[in-house]
Amino acid sequence: MLLVIPISLGFAAAKDEVELTFWSWRTEDVKAYEKFIAEFNKENPNIHIKFIPYRNTEYNTILSTALQGGSGPDIIHLRAYGGMESLANAGYLIPLNDKVPELKEFPEYVLGGATSIRDGKIYGVPFALQHVLVLYNKHLFNELGLWIPKTWDEFLTIAEKAKQAGYIPFANGTKDAWTLETLFGGIGPTFYGGDKYYEAVVAGEKTFESEEMGKAFEKMLELRPYLPDYYTGVSYTDMQMMFAQELAVMWIAGSYEIGTMKQMNPNIEIGAFIVPGETQDVPAYNSIYVDGSYGINADTDHLEEALKFIRFTATRKFGQMFTDELAQISAVPGVIPTVEALKDVVSVANPTPYLMLTAFRYGQPSGSTLLQNELQALMAGTQDIETSLRKIQEGIATWYEPFQK
Numbered sequence: 001m002l003l004v005i006p007i008s009l010g011f012a013a014a015k016d017e018v019e020l021t022f023w024s025w026r027t028e029d030v031k032a033y034e035k036f037i038a039e040f041n042k043e044n045p046n047i048h049i050k051f052i053p054y055r056n057t058e059y060n061t062i063l064s065t066a067l068q069g070g071s072g073p074d075i076i077h078l079r080a081y082g083g084m085e086s087l088a089n090a091g092y093l094i095p096l097n098d099k100v101p102e103l104k105e106f107p108e109y110v111l112g113g114a115t116s117i118r119d120g121k122i123y124g125v126p127f128a129l130q131h132v133l134v135l136y137n138k139h140l141f142n143e144l145g146l147w148i149p150k151t152w153d154e155f156l157t158i159a160e161k162a163k164q165a166g167y168i169p170f171a172n173g174t175k176d177a178w179t180l181e182t183l184f185g186g187i188g189p190t191f192y193g194g195d196k197y198y199e200a201v202v203a204g205e206k207t208f209e210s211e212e213m214g215k216a217f218e219k220m221l222e223l224r225p226y227l228p229d230y231y232t233g234v235s236y237t238d239m240q241m242m243f244a245q246e247l248a249v250m251w252i253a254g255s256y257e258i259g260t261m262k263q264m265n266p267n268i269e270i271g272a273f274i275v276p277g278e279t280q281d282v283p284a285y286n287s288i289y290v291d292g293s294y295g296i297n298a299d300t301d302h303l304e305e306a307l308k309f310i311r312f313t314a315t316r317k318f319g320q321m322f323t324d325e326l327a328q329i330s331a332v333p334g335v336i337p338t339v340e341a342l343k344d345v346v347s348v349a350n351p352t353p354y355l356m357l358t359a360f361r362y363g364q365p366s367g368s369t370l371l372q373n374e375l376q377a378l379m380a381g382t383q384d385i386e387t388s389l390r391k392i393q394e395g396i397a398t399w400y401e402p403f404q405k
Contacts, residue, residue, distance in 0.1 A: 018305045019048045024077035025059035032325040039321060040312050047305045049075070067092045067297070074300040075309060078124045080113035080290045082361030087295075088116045088123045094296045095121040099307055102314035105333050109353070113290025117362060124293025125314045126331035127322065131255040131272075131345050132185035132354065133286040138269035140167065140249045152219070152278045159226040162249040169226035171248035173234020174379045177372035184220060184375060185287035185354050186252035190277050191216040194285035194352040202359050204402025208393040209386075217378065217385045224379065232380050244268065256291070258341045259327030270341040273348050288351035289358055290331060363399030370395040 026033070033051045041047070052073065054062050060079070066072035067087065076093070078084045087093050096103060103111065103122055114124035141147070144165050149155040159169035172183050192212040200206040228234050228242065240257070242248040244264035251257070252275070261268055274284040294313045296306045312318055319332025327339045329346065337343055353359065360367025370392045377383035397403035 016046045017048065018046060018302050019050060020075055020300075020302055020306055020309065021073040022049050022051045022075040022077070022309075023059075023063060023073035024051065024053045025056045026077065027053040027055065029053070029326060032322075035325060036318065036321055039317070040309055044305075044308055047308065049309060063087075070299060072297050072299070074297055074302055074306045076124075076295045076297055078114065078293045078295045080126075080292045081358055082366065084114060084123060084293065084295070085116055085118070085362055088121070089118055092298055093123040094298050094300075094303070095123060096125070096296070096310065097122050100125060100311050100314055102311060106314075106331070107333070110290055110331050112358065114293035114295070124295040125310055126290045126293045127313065128256070128291040128326075128328045129288060129331050130291050130354075131286055131288050131329070131349050131351060132182055132253070133255070133345065133349070134186060134250055134252050134273050134275060135243070135255075135257065135261075135341075136250045136271050136273065137243070137246055137248075138271045140246060141271070144249070146249070148273045149276050150280050151276050155276055156222065156226070159223075159250070163226060168228050168242055168248040169250060170223065170228075171239045171242040171251040172223075172227055172253075173231045173236075173239050174227075174376055175233055175235045175238075177376045178368075179236050179239065180375040180379065181356060181368055181372050182254060183223075183252050184216070184371065185254075187219050187223070187275050188213075188216040188355070189285035189287055189352045190275050190282070191219050194283065194350075198353055198355060198359070201355075202402070204400075204405060207403065208396070209389045213389055214385055217375075217388065220375065220379065221385075240264065255329060255342065255345045258339065258345075262327060262339070262341075270344075272341065272344040274350060283350065285350050285352045287354040288349070289354035291328075360396055360400065363396075365395045365398070367392070367396050 030051065030053060037049045037051065063072060063076065103125065106126065110126050110129065111122055114126050115122050144161060146158045146161060149158055162169040174180055197206065197212050239251065240260065243251045244261050246268065258270055261270060274286045276284050294310055296310060300306050314332060316332055316334055319330035319335035322328060323330045323335055323337050327342060329337055329342055337346060356367035356371050374388035374391050378385065378388045
């Protein structure tokens with residue numbers, strides 16, 4: 001009897017080819033991710049990754065709807081903190097603690113952006129760290145004879161000099177409420193006391209109606225004379241244009257703006273410093289947060305292949321490509337920025353957690369929504385500090401247990 005054993009090497013090879021889908025909100029980063037994927041494919045030629053970005057404002061809804069319907073991508077660009085928490089709690093994500101050994105090298109505060117507060121498990125590989133501080137135009141500083149201020153009074157003095165010279169001291173506007181949380185992230189920490197206050201308010205030992213927070217809000221108001229004319233109508237895109245076109249000397253913003261500014265104006269020279277305190281002996285702080293992470297859909301049919309890519313994103317090779325291509329500060333330990341402005345950010349930073357994002361976006365109304373809305377009213381002059389702080393405290397207290405004791 002002749003025994004026939006079918007040999008289908010061609011079919012076997014084809015079967016080894018796997019396509020993974022990777023959803024994101026980073027529509028502007030398509031070319032960079034194509035390069036990252038091409039680098040990954042050098043060692044994993046059989047794993048084809050399709051990067052599919054959606055509009056930033058629509059991404060959360062599109063992703064949630066797909067996951068609820070039992071579909072969605074294999075690899076997920078995850079928001080950080082509370083944005084990730086809801087997906088993890090619903091069972092849509094795979095815990096990575098034991099699957100990505102590279103995470104053991106990441107600092108705890110970095111992993112916090114991808115760790116569930118409910119079960120303590122890590123659901124993503126963090127990709128970027130963002131600092132909120134003062135970005136300044138080095139050329140204009142030299143032209144106007146300005147200097148890095150060491151006190152709050154000096155800070156206002158250089159703002160006045162810029163204004164007298166016909167420039168906009170700060171590009172910050174207030175039309176888009178979310179940008180006010182960023183502005184506060186640059187000013188607030190120095191005056192409410194950084195980590196000490198953060199830890200106390202998270203523990204419920206202090207409230208948002210404290211003297212420290214009142215001081216921070218006062219400083220926000222002191223900045224109003226140095227904002228653009230009609231600042232209540234100045235949008236986020238207006239702010240970007242003012243700084244990129246070198247109409248504004250400074251901008252209290254996230255370090256993520258540096259790459260965009262260099263794209264809009266390749267000749268702009270950007271430096272960074274922290275908002276100083278009232279005296280030189282008072283520590284100055286800037287806010288820091290994890291921008292998001294890379295996670296895996298719990299329903300993926302290709303867990304092994306997805307894990308290979310996720311582990312790749314935790315390597316220094318990926319981290320260095322990330323910072324070089326996107327002018328962002330990589331969350332991967334040991335990666336050094338090559339962009340001069342980012343080097344400035346890292347060298348001057350004295351970071352403390354970005355208050356509302358890292359601690360108070362886990363319930364509704366979120367601390368971010370409350371802070372943004374109340375600051376918008378405060379800066380417009382339609383509400384006082386006491387009322388603003390009371391509304392923030394009362395809103396968060398509806399769901400945050402340490403405030404209910």
